[in-house]
Amino acid sequence: MLVSFDRTLDALPRLIRTVSDFYRTNGATEHVVNLLSFAVEELFTNMVKYNPSGPPAVQISLDHRDGRALITMHDEQESDFSILDAPEPAFDRPIEERAPGGLGLYLVRKMVESVQVTRVEKKNTITMSHPLEQT
């Protein structure tokens, strides 16, 4: 299923509902539904905040195969920044020395079993894969 979402945080409720409904009806445990919703929200929010001049809509492909959720998110951006290169939060620093933020991409990389990024010219494709029935 290929869906487009306007590049605005106002699209979040429909985005999360679409992801949740799709995977809930395709065999995902509630744990995985929450995890995938979380991951898609984090990546989409990143696209909205840090690539505001990108195309008006972000395209997301939702699929499943061999017991695994497969989600692909497409975006165009000038910068060659990859979510895989985002620095790890400063866990070793005391709270007084840390700034809020920086957790989203880290958590996606940690919690989703497979996250891959490819870039062809200015087009970024993020592909996530995770077992549907993890508890």
Next chain:
Amino acid sequence: MFSVRFGENDVIYLTGRLDASSAPAAATELERISRSSTIDMGELEYISSAGLGVLFAVQKRLKGGGHGLKLVNLNSHIRDIFKFARFDLIFTIE
């Protein structure tokens, strides 16, 4: 939908989804917390990194004054996120 309710005995109840769209309103509401308090998350269905950032900022502010937050009644999804985010090192969680 997300909401914040200030109850008795410095207990604050969060309800709904604390995500990127509700985080700004949550931050404004939680600015009212001025001393050690308990955040009851029993009715909080979901949290994203934006929500984590809101709670982190409150905790950082309170810690600066010798206070802190205790978080209670986290569901399993939120507890997982807190574990991966190592928020169990920053907050008292029951």
